[in-house]
Amino acid sequence: MPLHIPFLSKQDNDPYWDRFVNRAPDDPNNQAIEFLHKTPEGSVYAVQTDPHTPEIMAGHIKELAKFYGADLVGVVRRSNDAEWPFAIVHAYKAPYDPRTAKGPGGQAAAMHGAFTTFNLGSTIREFGFRAHKVGRDDAERLAVLAGLGAMARDGRVVAPDLGPIYVAEVIYTDLPLAADAEERA
Amino acid sequence: MTTTADRDTATPPPSSFPPPNLGRSVRIVGPIQNVDSRTLPHPMNQRGELGKALYNWRHNTIANDPLVRVAFENHSADRNHVFPTVIRRAPKGEVNQVRTPVPDPAVMARHIKRVAKFLGFDTFGIGKSHPSFVFAGKAVDPATLDEGQAIDGPEVLCKRLPFVIVGSVAWDYNLTKAHRHHIGDAAYDFTGQQSTQRLLALEGYIRDLGYETLRGAMNGQAASLAAGIGELGRNGLIISEKFGSRIHASDTLMTDLPLVADEPLDIGVADFCNVCKKCAVTCPTNSITHEGRTVVNGVEKFKINWETCYKLRPYVVEHWGNCLTCIAACPYTKPKAWWHDLAIFSMRTTPIPLRGLVARGLKWLDDKIWGEFPRARVRWLGYDTGIKPGERACTIPGCTAAHGEAGNAPKVNVPLDEIGWYAPLKENTVRFMKKRPVKAGS
Numbered sequence: 001m002p003l004h005i006p007f008l009s010k011q012d013n014d015p016y017w018d019r020f021v022n023r024a025p026d027d028p029n030n031q032a033i034e035f036l037h038k039t040p041e042g043s044v045y046a047v048q049t050d051p052h053t054p055e056i057m058a059g060h061i062k063e064l065a066k067f068y069g070a071d072l073v074g075v076v077r078r079s080n081d082a083e084w085p086f087a088i089v090h091a092y093k094a095p096y097d098p099r100t101a102k103g104p105g106g107q108a109a110a111m112h113g114a115f116t117t118f119n120l121g122s123t124i125r126e127f128g129f130r131a132h133k134v135g136r137d138d139a140e141r142l143a144v145l146a147g148l149g150a151m152a153r154d155g156r157v158v159a160p161d162l163g164p165i166y167v168a169e170v171i172y173t174d175l176p177l178a179a180d181a182e183e184r185a
Numbered sequence: 186m187t188t189t190a191d192r193d194t195a196t197p198p199p200s201s202f203p204p205p206n207l208g209r210s211v212r213i214v215g216p217i218q219n220v221d222s223r224t225l226p227h228p229m230n231q232r233g234e235l236g237k238a239l240y241n242w243r244h245n246t247i248a249n250d251p252l253v254r255v256a257f258e259n260h261s262a263d264r265n266h267v268f269p270t271v272i273r274r275a276p277k278g279e280v281n282q283v284r285t286p287v288p289d290p291a292v293m294a295r296h297i298k299r300v301a302k303f304l305g306f307d308t309f310g311i312g313k314s315h316p317s318f319v320f321a322g323k324a325v326d327p328a329t330l331d332e333g334q335a336i337d338g339p340e341v342l343c344k345r346l347p348f349v350i351v352g353s354v355a356w357d358y359n360l361t362k363a364h365r366h367h368i369g370d371a372a373y374d375f376t377g378q379q380s381t382q383r384l385l386a387l388e389g390y391i392r393d394l395g396y397e398t399l400r401g402a403m404n405g406q407a408a409s410l411a412a413g414i415g416e417l418g419r420n421g422l423i424i425s426e427k428f429g430s431r432i433h434a435s436d437t438l439m440t441d442l443p444l445v446a447d448e449p450l451d452i453g454v455a456d457f458c459n460v461c462k463k464c465a466v467t468c469p470t471n472s473i474t475h476e477g478r479t480v481v482n483g484v485e486k487f488k489i490n491w492e493t494c495y496k497l498r499p500y501v502v503e504h505w506g507n508c509l510t511c512i513a514a515c516p517y518t519k520p521k522a523w524w525h526d527l528a529i530f531s532m533r534t535t536p537i538p539l540r541g542l543v544a545r546g547l548k549w550l551d552d553k554i555w556g557e558f559p560r561a562r563v564r565w566l567g568y569d570t571g572i573k574p575g576e577r578a579c580t581i582p583g584c585t586a587a588h589g590e591a592g593n594a595p596k597v598n599v600p601l602d603e604i605g606w607y608a609p610l611k612e613n614t615v616r617f618m619k620k621r622p623v624k625a626g627s
Binding site: 056 | 252254255262263267268271274275276278281283293299304305378379385386392394565566567579581584585588
């Protein structure tokens with residue numbers, strides 16, 4: 001039971017909020033996140049955009065991810081994979097844990113993450129470089145490696161300024177980027 | 186198909202709905218004929234009725250700019266990269282058969298507004314559905330059509346779905362300053378995508394609560410006025426309290442969820458637009474009137490010439506897609522700051538007969554501080570409004586890449602205080618202007 005201090009803390013008197021946060025919709029089609037995850041990826045544009053330098057392009061990719069809605073972005077170099085040398089991780093402030101809060105409110109961070117994954121991947125391919133979303137299996141580990149936050153005891157990543165964050169699908173790319181960290185085999 | 190001429194002459198059947206309250210910026214002065222959505226610019230262009238140049242611009246042009254190719258399906262190289270195109274293929278969820286009881290609509294209205302804010306809408310309002318808002322060609326639920334049942338008329342539809350929800354996402358003020366540029370395009374187009382994404386989430390939630398929804402069946406501007414999102418400006422756009430015109434509205438969402446409708450907003454736009462005219466002066470195609478309000482389809486409002494506004498686009502496609510100058514020039518379009526709130530407060534609280542005086546003072550201040558024709562050098566993701574459109578140059582500080590070798594942009598040093606500006610049509614004596622730094626002693 002949360003502690004409420006009179007005159008200082010605002011009592012939540014919204015009777016529908018718990019349902020909004022925690023209850024999964026009866027028809028999964030009322031949440032388009034899964035559909036967005038499964039959409040086929042487009043083709044790589046034939047003409048490459050000038051990547052300037054890896055440092056500048058990494059800055060642009062991070063700015064672009066934040067423009068699409070991300071709160072934190074990091075780049076990890078994957079030394080053991082020549083085909084996909086970079087992983088982009090992006091994360092969102094998530095006051096509710098999307099693993100347990102299955103309602104549209106609990107999944108809001110995942111929804112924003114799916115939007116950014118889609119648009120960032122599309123943009124990199126339109127830049128003329130390859131990009132591929134690889135799911136969330138390794139997302140938390142890469143986020144910690146990239147310095148986005150630290151792993152808490154409950155398995156969630158906690159960022160210094162944002163608190164618990166949701167790390168969205170990781171994007172692998174061959175776009176030359178300056179990495180925040182290196183993943184060694 | 187109802188044409189503009191038909192709308193002006195045909196008398197609609199008497200309505201059981203009282204005239205809608207749309208605030209002070211527009212006035213209902215006569216009967217309103219439902220607008221046929223097929224007479225809107227994009228559908229007309231799709232049928233080739235606006236000429237070859239416009240048709241080819243919209244349907245046969247792949248953009249050079251990568252962000253435009255991601256933002257806009259008609260200019261994309263691969264439609265699988267365009268969010269609205271992809272999400273349109275998503276199956277629509279069913280309405281939950283078990284309705285969540287709503288004993289107090291006021292509580293539900295508060296909840297839905299909280300939900301909208303949580304999902305990321307910047308402005309949000311609930312209006313009462315009115316038959317005059319409904320598009321003539323769309324006043325039907327697709328499900329009903331499939332079953333071959335009678336098509337609902339606007340009145341039946343508004344009784345079945347008595348509320349309309351409108352939300353919008355605002356774009357960054359600094360990117361707004363890069364109007365007539367791909368930077369402005371990106372800001373405009375991607376906030377539109379975010380609006381769509383958030384509205385879909387809200388629609389899914391309402392359907393899961395057990396209530397019907399119908400998206401895109403209404404005129405968004407009329408619904409926005411009724412829902413208190415803002416007022417209609419001289420530039421033909423909704424001007425909101427916090428963001429001015431830099432908001433990208435979502436589709437309208439009609440619903441039968443029990444709610445309490447908001448009232449139209451009064452932030453003094455009706456009075457300010459009478460004296461300001463900055464959008465009309467800066468419009469590159471003279472599409473915005475300098476004159477007073479005129480009556481169109483029973484509504485007294487500022488009427489813009491959409492044809493001249495729209496027909497410019499094929500000729501500037503290499504440089505930008507959406508002009509947005511009337512948005513950037515509007516004195517209401519400002520960053521979030523206390524002085525902006527104070528200016529709005531002064532307009533809102535001044536007695537109506539005196540608002541013209543306050544508007545003159547605020548307009549004078551706006552001209553002095555932001556300029557009569559607001560312009561600024563904006564650099565974002567390697568884009569630079571200081572570079573002449575069509576020319577390649579890298580002005581990114583610290584870039585050491587050998588651009589010339591790969592046939593890419595040469596490295597140039599454009600001084601930071603030398604602001605470039607592309608100025609088509611009205612100011613076309615100098616197509617690309619640069620504000621030279623003032624020399625010492627001059």
